[in-house]
Amino acid sequence: MEFPSLKKHGLDINAFTCAQCSFCQVGHGACPTYKVKRVDSYSGKGKMLITRALAQKRIKEKEGLPGLRDAIFGCTLCGGCEEICQVDIPFVKIYQLMRSDFKDLGMWPEELEDAKATLTKSRNIQGQPQMDRIEGWSYWHPDEDYLLDREGVKNKTAFFLGCASSFKAVPIQASIATAMIMEKIDEEFTMLGEEEWCCGAPLIMTGDFEGAKEYAMHNIQKYQELGVERIFTNCPGCYKMWAHEYHEFLGIEHEFEIIYGADFFMRLLDSGKFNNISSDYEATITFHDGCDAGRNAGFYEEPRKVLENLPGITLEELPHNKENCYCCGSGGVLRAIDNEFALSINHLKVEDIEQTNTEIVVSACPSCVDFMHNQLPSAGSEKASMDLAVIIAKSLGLEWDGLDEVY
Structure with missing residues (x-):
């Protein structure tokens, strides 16, 4: 069996280039869905091996497709597998294309039909x-x-x-x-x-x-x-x-x-717009690199440069940071498909955050900030979750009615 979208984009070969090294399962950072499930098919390697077996007709479609579909959609698209892959397989793009093919096969999760109807x-x-x-x-x-x-x-x-x-x-x-x-x-x-x-x-x-x-x-x-x-x-x-x-x-x-x-x-900041910051605001923070901002777009230094130039802010890095940062669980529309699974992934994130001696976890992703804001208290953490823009505003001495009401 072939996946037409992969073939169209010239990516079908990647099922055969996977080195089966398992770095995407056990590497630093690596795949959060595999860390939770501990099932081969939820890792990058596992998905490629099933895709290869289907292409070679070594397994029947009715045996291989349902499990592969669950694994392809049971993914946050965080790019952890892609970051550590030894042969540079573009997993995130492959998964999105395969999701399109599963839709054409009539195998789209029904939860997504509900989400599309809302949209x-x-x-x-x-x-x-x-x-x-x-x-x-x-x-x-x-x-x-x-x-x-x-x-x-x-x-x-x-x-x-x-x-x-x-x-x-x-x-x-x-x-x-x-x-x-x-x-x-x-x-x-x-x-x-x-x-x-x-x-x-x-x-x-x-x-x-x-x-x-x-x-x-x-x-x-x-x-x-x-x-x-x-x-x-x-x-x-x-x-x-x-x-x-x-x-x-x-x-x-x-x-x-x-x-x-x-x-x-x-x-x-570079143009001098934030010069002469005079606020007394102080906070000890850690920074969460959202997957789309970090691994999927490469914005690691920009938020850190801003934070380091805010006078009252002290930054302590997470144990897993930058390209190795743990996914918070909110990406890839996983919460719409399997919220409990997403929450299990978030537990890994919370454990990482709790290893820091900080008051606030800052991120420059609204979905990450929102998900962590809800889950940190549920996990018994006293840390707050705030957006980079809010930290900048507070450092500039800006206040508004809804701020304390929400936090």
Whole structure:
């Protein structure tokens, strides 16, 4: 049996190039799903061996496909296997393409059909009214009109919020913090508000490439109408879609410069925008490298440079950090498919965090921050989870009503 999408992209050969070295199972960092399941098929090596056996017709489709399907979708797409692979197999892209083929085979998990129905109805993965993308939380901002006045205005710079940062209380704090930082340093920007649709990441991650095109084209058109030239976003998943996967999976080209939030803040720092920070805020923190920001995009030094230049911040690295950072369990749409599995992966993350002598775990990913915010207390941890943007805002002496209410 062949997987058409792998063949189309010239990646079917990777099932035969896997060296079976098992580094993706036991290496430093490595695969979180295998660490939890301890089943070969949940590792990169195991998936490649089953794919190879199917291609060689050494196992029957009815015997091999169901288990392979469960393993392909039971993955956070964290890239841990890819980072440590000795023969450079692009596992994350392979899994996304195979998910597309499983969809065409009628073997998409039914939970994803429910998620797609929510997205189709609401134009956001949270299933919330679109008018609440800004108006649902703008009252937390000290100057509500400042936010609302930026909705749909023409500007060369746009702030793409993303679904989590529009509708979930903890990530919303990063959206407020970012807007307040921009106001303090006199940086103008625009937002789409209720005209912002999901970036399409849940669809691309699960292999529904055709479904994702509508979302990509809608947002592109809206930004073109506003004369936007560059787009920054605090969500590394949204960044990855705009910067890479619209082209890679959807064949869509656009003219925008796409900037990830941590990189955007570093550029502001380098340009002197954060000079003369006078806040008394102090905190001892550790930093979680979200998978899409770190392994899947390479943004390791940018957030650290920002944190190291905030006077009251002391950074202690996690035992597993940067390219070896443990996944928090929230990626790859795994929470929609098997939330208990995702929680088990998060337990590994919490254990790593608890080995530090810190007060706060900071990340530059809204989904990671939100998931850890919920799970740290459940695991008995007293540590808080905060977004990089919130730490910057607090270091600049900025405060707003919702901050203490959420944390």
